[in-house]
Amino acid sequence: MKLSVPVTGRAAATVAVAVATLFTTGSIAGAAPAPKVAAAPDISVTNVKAHLSQLQSIATANGGNRAHGRAGYTASINYVRGKLDAAGFTTTLQSFTSGGRTGYNLIADWPGGDTNSVIMAGSHLDSVTSGAGINDNGSGSAAVLETALAVAAADYQPTKHLRFAWWGAEELGLVGSKYYVNNLSSANRARISGYLNFDMIGSPNPGYFVYDDDPTIEQTFKDYFAGIGVATEIETEGDGRSDHAPFKSAGVPVGGLFTGASRTKTAAQVAKWGGTSGQAFDRCYHSSCDTTSNISDTALNRNSDAAAYAVWELSQ
Numbered sequence: 001m002k003l004s005v006p007v008t009g010r011a012a013a014t015v016a017v018a019v020a021t022l023f024t025t026g027s028i029a030g031a032a033p034a035p036k037v038a039a040a041p042d043i044s045v046t047n048v049k050a051h052l053s054q055l056q057s058i059a060t061a062n063g064g065n066r067a068h069g070r071a072g073y074t075a076s077i078n079y080v081r082g083k084l085d086a087a088g089f090t091t092t093l094q095s096f097t098s099g100g101r102t103g104y105n106l107i108a109d110w111p112g113g114d115t116n117s118v119i120m121a122g123s124h125l126d127s128v129t130s131g132a133g134i135n136d137n138g139s140g141s142a143a144v145l146e147t148a149l150a151v152a153a154a155d156y157q158p159t160k161h162l163r164f165a166w167w168g169a170e171e172l173g174l175v176g177s178k179y180y181v182n183n184l185s186s187a188n189r190a191r192i193s194g195y196l197n198f199d200m201i202g203s204p205n206p207g208y209f210v211y212d213d214d215p216t217i218e219q220t221f222k223d224y225f226a227g228i229g230v231a232t233e234i235e236t237e238g239d240g241r242s243d244h245a246p247f248k249s250a251g252v253p254v255g256g257l258f259t260g261a262s263r264t265k266t267a268a269q270v271a272k273w274g275g276t277s278g279q280a281f282d283r284c285y286h287s288s289c290d291t292t293s294n295i296s297d298t299a300l301n302r303n304s305d306a307a308a309y310a311v312w313e314l315s316q
């Protein structure tokens with residue numbers, strides 16, 4: 001399709017992807033049509049679950065876990081990196097040492113966009129040593145991976161630059177994400193306009209918790225859930241207990257999603273969300289039963305879609 005009007009700014013950046021949908025709103029005769037923002041895709045929960053199966057197989061083949069400094073962690077990194085490289089991302093491994101073992105952060109940049117204004121989405125890829133870590137945090141890792149692959153599949157070209165991250169050694173005290181933030185120059189830190197964190201988003205007895213940090217990011221997630229008619233609550237099960245904390249401490253606007261860990265679901269929460277009252281959101285938290293059976297497909301689906309929605313909305 002050839003455009004007969006000059007296209008500038010956001011429209012120019014998105015025209016390659018969205019030519020068919022860009023000018024779908026009605027326009028007054030003679031006036032330039034209003035540009036329409038690109039809509040986020042629906043993330044395939046089947047694809048997200050396929051990544052979880054792969055992470056489970058990796059744990060099973062490597063002593064039952066994907067923990068920092070173990071073979072299951074490097075295999076997890078290689079799996080995620082292989083998918084991203086094949087899709088056209090620029091990937092970087094950042095190594096650090098913790099407890100005498102080498103750890104890795106995987107960073108994937110999507111070429112294009114304004115690198116002075118970066119939207120990041122991240123999740124920790126390590127598990128504890130006691131299990132495969134499929135909800136904690138295969139769930140966030142798989143959702144972020146599938147969101148990144150959806151960016152590539154759409155050839156999405158937002159105005160902002162997109163960066164995805166998989167952190168190492170979160171379970172040892174946010175070691176990888178702290179290392180990343182501490183090693184950013186102040187100029188590069190200032191270029192990050194938002195960091196979105198996904199840690200435990202498929203709990204089997206789920207709640208829908210939104211981090212109460214940056215108001216714009218929080219509202220973006222709330223808008224998504226309002227649109228699908230799902231109530232949310234503010235996340236309170238340990239503020240600062242995941243990889244958004246170092247970003248927040250450094251002054252980066254943060255947000256994220258969570259479906260609950262060892263806290264108990266109340267009767268009021270069951271009235272909103274269903275599930276079992278008096279039972280933990282995740283009874284297998286940090287246990288050997290955190291396997292592919294320890295996932296609510298509904299929660300995983302909703303939160304994966306919410307992740308993509310926020311990445312799209314906040315980057316254009």
Ligand code: DTR
Pocket residue numbers: 136137170171199200235237238239241242258261
């Ligand atoms: N940091 C997590 C679990 C966790 C507990 N509370 C929250 C709140 C928000 C995100 C995550 C969490 C772990 O990896 O064990």
Ligand code: ZN
Pocket residue numbers: 124136137170199200
């Ligand atoms: Zn976690």
Ligand code: ZN
Pocket residue numbers: 128136171286
């Ligand atoms: Zn954990």
